[in-house]
Amino acid sequence: xxxxxxxxxxxxxxxxxxxxxxxxxxxxxxxxxxxxxxxxxxxxxxxxxxxxxxxxxxxxxxxxxxxxxxxxxxxxxxxxxxxxxxxxxxxxxxxxxxxxxxxxxxxxxxxxxxxxxxxxxxxxxxxxxxxxxxxxxxxxxxxxxxxxxxxxxxxxxxxxxxxxxxxxxxxxxxxxxxxxxxxxxxxxxxxxxxxxxxxxxxxxxxxxxxxxxxxxxxxxxxxxxxxxxxxxxxxxxxxxxxxxxxxxxxxxxxxxxxxxxxxxxxxxxxxxxxxxxxxxxxxxxxxxxxxxxxxxxxxxxxxxxxxxxxxxxxxxxxxxxxxxxxxxxxxxxxxxxxxxxxxxxxxxxxxxxxxxx
Amino acid sequence: xxxxxxxxxxxxxxxxxxxxxxxxxxxxxxxxxxxxxxxxxxxxxxxxxxxxxxxxxxxxxxxxxxxxxxxxxxxxxxxxxxxxxxxxxxxxxxxxxxxxxxxxxxxxxxxxxxxxxxxxxxxxxxxxxxxxxxxxxxxxxxxxxxxxxxxxxxxxxxxxxxxxxxxxxxxxxxxxxxxxxxxxxxxxxxxxxxxxxxxxxxxxxxxxxxxxxxxxxxxxxxxxxxxx
Numbered sequence: 001x002x003x004x005x006x007x008x009x010x011x012x013x014x015x016x017x018x019x020x021x022x023x024x025x026x027x028x029x030x031x032x033x034x035x036x037x038x039x040x041x042x043x044x045x046x047x048x049x050x051x052x053x054x055x056x057x058x059x060x061x062x063x064x065x066x067x068x069x070x071x072x073x074x075x076x077x078x079x080x081x082x083x084x085x086x087x088x089x090x091x092x093x094x095x096x097x098x099x100x101x102x103x104x105x106x107x108x109x110x111x112x113x114x115x116x117x118x119x120x121x122x123x124x125x126x127x128x129x130x131x132x133x134x135x136x137x138x139x140x141x142x143x144x145x146x147x148x149x150x151x152x153x154x155x156x157x158x159x160x161x162x163x164x165x166x167x168x169x170x171x172x173x174x175x176x177x178x179x180x181x182x183x184x185x186x187x188x189x190x191x192x193x194x195x196x197x198x199x200x201x202x203x204x205x206x207x208x209x210x211x212x213x214x215x216x217x218x219x220x221x222x223x224x225x226x227x228x229x230x231x232x233x234x235x236x237x238x239x240x241x242x243x244x245x246x247x248x249x250x251x252x253x254x255x256x257x258x259x260x261x262x263x264x265x266x267x268x269x270x271x272x273x274x275x276x277x278x279x280x281x282x283x284x285x286x287x288x289x290x291x292x293x294x295x296x297x298x299x300x301x302x303x304x305x306x307x308x309x310x311x312x313x314x315x316x317x318x319x320x321x322x323x324x325x326x327x328x329x330x331x332x333x334x335x336x337x338x339x340x341x342x343x344x345x346x347x348x349x350x351x352x353x354x355x356x357x
Numbered sequence: 358x359x360x361x362x363x364x365x366x367x368x369x370x371x372x373x374x375x376x377x378x379x380x381x382x383x384x385x386x387x388x389x390x391x392x393x394x395x396x397x398x399x400x401x402x403x404x405x406x407x408x409x410x411x412x413x414x415x416x417x418x419x420x421x422x423x424x425x426x427x428x429x430x431x432x433x434x435x436x437x438x439x440x441x442x443x444x445x446x447x448x449x450x451x452x453x454x455x456x457x458x459x460x461x462x463x464x465x466x467x468x469x470x471x472x473x474x475x476x477x478x479x480x481x482x483x484x485x486x487x488x489x490x491x492x493x494x495x496x497x498x499x500x501x502x503x504x505x506x507x508x509x510x511x512x513x514x515x516x517x518x519x520x521x522x523x524x525x526x527x528x529x530x531x532x533x534x535x536x537x538x539x540x541x542x543x544x545x546x547x548x549x550x551x552x553x554x555x556x557x558x559x560x561x562x563x564x565x566x567x568x569x570x571x572x573x574x575x576x577x578x579x580x581x582x583x584x585x
Contacts, residue, residue: 052493056409081495092486096508096582105504106494158494 001030001065001194002051002162008059009046009218020046021218024060028196028211033188035209035226036198037241042215044198048164051196052084053077064162082110085155089167091147093139099126099150100135106157125153128190129183145176152183156191163187165197169204181207202245206230210300214238227299231267231306262311262339263292263357264346272351273303285342288312308356311339366556369543374563376457377539380529384464385522392469392521396476397502399424405481428470436467436528440535460537464528468521475517483509512583519575523568530564540564 009021021043028034038044049055050062053072061070069080093102100122107118126132129149139147148168155163165184169177185208188195199205205212205226213223216237222229233239268277273296278289289309296305313335346353400406402421407414434442443463447454450462483506491501507514533541540560548557 054489054493078495078497081493084493086490086493088486088490090486092484092490094487094505094509096511105491105496108504109491109494109496109500154490154494 001032002026002028002196003063004028004047004051004060005063006060007047007050007057007062009043009050009055010058019218021050021057024215024220026213026220026223028194030194031188031192032210033184033195033197033208035205035212036196036215037200037202037205037212038198038215038237039200039241041217043218044200044215045166047215048166048196048198051162051164052081052086082106082158083160083162085152085158085160085163087148087151087155087163087165087168089170091139091144091151091171093147093150093154095139098136098138099131099142102139102150103153103157106154110158121157122153125156128156128187129153143176144172145179148172148176148180149183152180152187156187156193161194163193163195165195167199168197170199170201177204178207184208202241206245206299208300214241227269227302227304230299231269231304261313261357262355263308264311264342265306265308265354265356266346267304267306267352267354269302269304272349273305275349277349277351278307281342281345284345285338287338287342311342364555364559366543366547366553366559370540370556370559370563373538373540373543373560374567377526377529377541377564377567380457380460380464380532380537380539381522381525384461384468384525384529385518387461387465388469388472388521388525389518391465392472393476395424395428395469395473396480399428399473399477400480401498403477403481405485428473431466431470432474436463436531437534439463439467440532440537444535455536457538460529460532460539463532464525467528468525471524472517472521475520476514479510479513479517480506482513512579515575515579515582519572519579522571522575526564526567526571 004024004026007021007024008019011018011020024047036044036047046055050057051064053062053069057070061068063069064080064084069077072080094105097105103122103125104118107113107121113121122135123132126135129152131146131149131153134142134146139150142150148171151168152163163184168184169180172180181204184195184197187193188208197204197209209226211224212226212229214221214229214235214237216235221235222233222238229238230242233242266277282288289311291307292310293308294306296303296307298304343353343355399421402417402424404421407417431439440463443466444454446466447459447462451458453459487505487509488501491505496504529537529539530541530544533539533543533545536542540563544557544560547553548560
């Protein structure tokens with residue numbers, strides 16, 4: 001659907017060259033909700049604006065539906081933009097015009113419909129975003145969430161194949177954010193629309209994205225399916241962004257646990273998540289766990305879980321308090337053998353695990 | 358009361374008032390017709406709207422520099438002097454430099470640059486996001502200006518027209534000095550040259566009333582069109 005091919009953007013400033021983006025290569029599949037996340041200044045907004053050429057890349061190409069659009073100018077560029085919806089953080093509605101006229105504007109710009117058809121289309125998209133009864137109001141008379149719905153309706157008016165969202169929920173309160181994200185998910189499902197959104201919040205990514213790309217200082221540091229990135233972050237920036245929403249699996253675990261105890265991180269998703277794993281393991285292997293960090297839930301309909309487990313040493317080793325127990329070399333053989341049994345058991349179930357200590 | 362009713366200059370004051378209204382009205386019309394496009398041109402070539410393409414940006418900068426210089430020159434010449442300087446031009450345009458006709462060209466040339474600057478500022482103050490939204494939906498510059506920027510700036514534009522109309526009333530009175538028509542002409546001939554204070558006071562009173570009326574009317578329109 002969209003291919004971003006070695007995109008770079010360099011600004012010339014009086015202080016020298018500033019590289020906003022370097023060598024970004026990404027593929028965005030049709031029908032996906034693709035999230036681009038990064039701290040402010042990471043270049044995510046520039047990248048999004050390059051997709052409809054509000055900004056021009058200084059290197060690389062943008063391909064939309066296998067067509068290189070990087071050099072588009074004039075009429076072809078305007079036609080291209082009419083096929084790409086854009087939703088803004090601050091809505092950018094005309095305050096002098098009614099909701100109806102705001103949504104009709106892109107249709108007038110495209111100039112392809114009769115006024116009767118324009119009227120019908122405006123009605124359809126207003127219905128889609130749930131604002132049919134607000135058509136004759138002015139934007140200032142609406143709440144922030146309603147204004148963003150108008151922004152979305154306007155972006156959808158020309159039946160675009162892609163919707164670009166520039167921090168579409170960052171100016172909204174948490175509750176309204178959820179309703180807008182639900183709306184975007186519904187639109188994605190109903191219309192099969194590809195959505196590219198940028199955000200600085202992992203909670204937005206978690207709520208709606210299928211895939212995610214993480215930008216840091218103009219570099220693409222990580223990309224993949226949201227679940228994979230969440231459960232197995234590779235880059236420090238990703239981990240720090242996850243930490244913002246309390247999903248930093250490791251922090252503090254390894255330094256604070258009782259010494260002598262083994263620590264295993266267990267990751268499961270899909271079918272394996274349906275099994276009553278923990279209680280089975282306890283019974284089979286005769287080990288006791290405590291859960292140090294855990295996260296379980298649903299992401300885009302897939303059940304997942306990630307648990308960091310501390311395997312309790314057997315009673316005799318921990319009788320005088322875990323803290324004073326000896327180093328792993330002092331561990332009784334029975335502890336070690338039970339641990340090996342546990343790992344074999346995890347393997348047999350096809351569960352993904354890492355031994356952290 | 359009797360003195361007012363028997364005031365022998367009423368007929369002349371009546372014609373003078375009508376002349377002032379005609380001068381101001383016609384000059385305002387031409388001011389808007391010339392100043393609005395000029396203001397749009399200043400806005401589109403101004404520092405905030407430079408194209409990312411270097412060659413186009415240079416062209417914009419050159420056009421802006423020329424327009425801006427012309428506007429500044431016209432605005433820096435005191436109107437009374439501009440009136441005199443423009444006498445040959447006025448004759449060439451309307452055939453005379455006297456009376457109602459002769460007043461209109463210098464009024465337009467004197468005030469249109471002022472109005473253009475007001476328009477430029479108003480367009481700049483329209484939220485940049487609106488401009489951005491139009492670009493992202495593939496609008497042409499013309500569509501953006503007529504369908505988005507003008508509607509957004511409309512209350513401000515009406516205020517600007519009101520301010521300009523009031524300035525025109527003042528300037529039109531000044532043209533009396535070099536033989537223009539209207540209330541200014543009366544005030545100069547009777548009040549200044551013949552020491553007839555009564556006529557001067559009456560003309561000033563009428564000017565005050567005119568200005569008040571224009572301002573009230575302008576405010577009413579602005580209020581009706583604001584959706585803030």
